[in-house]
Amino acid sequence: MTFQTRTIVRMVVILAAILLALFLASRSYPQITGEIGEEIDIGLKAPDMSFFSADTINLKVNSSDDVFAAGSTVNVDTTSADHLVIAGGEVTVRNVAIEDLFAAGGELDLVSGTVADDIVVAGGEITVRKTFEIGGSAVIAGGEALIEAPVPVDLRAGAGTVYLNSRVGGDARLSGDKVTLGPEAVVGGDLLYRTENLVIESGAVVSGQRRAMPAEDHSAFESWGRGAGELFGKLLLAATLGFAVLVLTVAVAVPSLMRSSAGFIKSRPLQSVGIGTLIAIGTPVAIVLLFASVIGAPLAMLLIAICLAITPVAVAATAFFVGMESRKIATKAEAPPTGWGGRLLWPALGALVILLLGMIPFVGILVWLFALLFGLGAVASRGGRALAVSA
Structure with a gap:
């Protein structure tokens, strides 16, 4: 059993033990x-x-x-x-x-x-x-x-x-x-x-x-529709710029995390999306159960905070992976870029690709979903080690 597998198993066992203890403690006070x-x-x-x-x-x-x-x-x-x-x-x-x-x-x-x-x-x-x-x-x-x-x-x-x-x-x-x-x-x-x-x-x-x-x-509904369309366009532009800025910020702030996560997605894509799926399904269930137990509410709030923090980073990791793979295809270069131009241009390109694909009806939902799952699994698997290297 690899270090990674042992770590995941231990986390699942610990979480299950915590939930069991919380529910046993709260059986006298069902909500x-x-x-x-x-x-x-x-x-x-x-x-x-x-x-x-x-x-x-x-x-x-x-x-x-x-x-x-x-x-x-x-x-x-x-x-x-x-x-x-x-x-x-x-x-x-x-x-x-x-x-x-x-x-x-x-x-x-x-x-x-x-x-x-x-x-x-x-x-x-x-x-x-x-x-x-x-x-x-x-x-x-x-x-x-x-x-x-x-x-x-x-x-x-x-x-x-x-x-x-x-x-x-x-x-x-x-x-x-x-x-x-x-x-x-x-x-x-x-x-x-x-x-x-x-x-x-x-x-x-x-x-x-x-x-x-x-x-x-x-006519009032038509006016409202036009106004809503303009507002949606502005929000879309703001979301596009915001997502691009997020990817660039994460790429500059924690480059080792982005490189390590991108490498994990490339070398172990099935494991990456599998871990991401387990986290995406298991975490909301754990949050609901913790809130239901009452005394586990603080831990549930902590999990919510972690989810809010890691979700954009996970999508950014997938965008970084797409950008760097595009660079390898375009330039045939295997080594990561050393200059600021390359370190910013290619992650931004990856973010643009995900945004454009994400706008396609029906398909866009799957694009965002898999971008989240791949990135979530990679960041969860490589995050601690990559940040330790950065430190």
Whole structure:
């Protein structure tokens, strides 16, 4: 077993030992509750944040924190939480006591319960029944929206068809192919609508003004698009110059690291990209696990700082490799350049090549990905030794 392999194995073993120790130490203080399966029935008291995912979920949770659930069919009943976030094909909510509701589904049925503050829901067919109590505002978007529950503050609803048959304490902004105010609809503020088919049935009351909202101004979007294009061009130019400056700075500051990393990429390309892939996949997982353990959060922050520092250096190492290989092809010279001109010109050329290839649609993503992986593996493998030589 080579020195390099032994070092990597030791690092993996040490990291695994640290993670195991952290989780064993924190088992008495779990911060996240979660369950995944095909069909799950959840009935528990969860003082901490909870995540559930399954094809069918029957949810009954008493939590003082946030609850997340996603599945094909989600039935929520007798649940308390701070924020309830649910998504599914068919979603039914009954007997809840929560602060805020965020829900998305193909068919969304809000039957009963109390939401102390706001609801934000989206779906194909949305029904908000009379027995569902809302304490704040409501934002609703979908194909069909039936609103029978009172909304104490403001209501914003946009759908193919909107039917409002309840009291709205503030303004009601309604848009759709057809907007109907039923006989029990009462709008305490203004009614602002965008539709060619507004129906106000007998008994409906609008205390404020009735105003048609202007159609969307496409010219404004075109102007925004032109401005966004100009901004993108400026950002692209700034990124190009910034990347070139980064490569040149690293090449001048730590030439031994760049030469050693470039040599590693050339001599062991598969090992370089393999190590880079392991680091790219393993580090985020380790960071999440460390944060989940709570007491490992400082180490997670340290890993994040290391990632932020090494990522641009890794890409710069790949750019340096591309530049130096281009020099060998063009000049047939094997020895590294000695003058400042060559030491700056060829790394800058490598950076330019990666930038140009990185702009190609679809292919560009792979270019940046492999530039990162190759450089990451090379810098991680040769970094310590190269810096020691420089010192």
